[in-house]
Every structure is written in structure tokens, then in C-alpha cells.
Amino acid sequence: MASVLADACETIILRPTSRPVPRQLARLEQRLRTTGTTLLTVDAWPGTAELRLTVGDSSWQGLGDGYGALERRTVTARCTGRGRAVRPREARLWLPDENGCVSTATAIPAERLPQEDGDLAVVAALA
Numbered sequence: 001m002a003s004v005l006a007d008a009c010e011t012i013i014l015r016p017t018s019r020p021v022p023r024q025l026a027r028l029e030q031r032l033r034t035t036g037t038t039l040l041t042v043d044a045w046p047g048t049a050e051l052r053l054t055v056g057d058s059s060w061q062g063l064g065d066g067y068g069a070l071e072r073r074t075v076t077a078r079c080t081g082r083g084r085a086v087r088p089r090e091a092r093l094w095l096p097d098e099n100g101c102v103s104t105a106t107a108i109p110a111e112r113l114p115q116e117d118g119d120l121a122v123v124a125a126l127a
Helices: 002-006 022-035
Strands: 011-014 038-041 051-063 068-081 089-095 111-114 120-123
Touching: 002 011, 002 022, 022 038
Parallel strands: 011 038
Antiparallel strands: 051 068, 068 089, 111 120
């Protein structure tokens, strides 16, 4: 089925219900190379992946001391690969950010601290 989709789609997201046999796997990977289609799998893939993306170190924000709602979280995304992409890369991401999108988490959210003169100062610590 995925081989047929490769002719019509640029990206295929797949969650296989069973492990493909080696012959099917080789045929699918050749079809993906020929068409330039990207295959994304939810679980580990037995074939030769160009890139592997994993997500870990998740922490949520928004809950107070017994009140509030989960608003957003940060995760560490790690990409490893072969060939030109052999050097692993990591990034901290907001999932979602304040706009409901994915963005780079370069700073911890600002805290407001009272100063001696009564004004508020905004302090942000880099992650």
C-alpha cells in the first residue's frame, strides 16, 4: 500500500501493523528513493533510515499548587542520521508554544520579581 502512495504523495506517515518481510522492505525503500517520497513511521523501522527523530525529557507547565491547567511543555528532540547527517543534533522545543505552534525553547519563561523600589523586573534564564 505504501508503495502505491509513494507515486501520489510527497510524505507518507505509517504505523505498520506487522513487520514487513525483507523483500517487501527492499521494494518499498527503492520506490521511496525513486519517487523522492519521505516515509515517517511512528515506531522503530526495520529498514535503512536516513534520519531518526526521537523525543524525550518532557516537562509540562501551567499547573499551580493544586490548580490550573496544562498549557504547554518542553521536550528535547534528537535527530541522528547517516551520511551527511551523521552528527547528532538536539533542540529544546515548545509543544505547543504560546501561539499553539512548535517553536525553539531558547529561554525559560520570564519570572517577575519585585525590586526594592516596587517596580517589577523581568528575569529570563537561558535553558
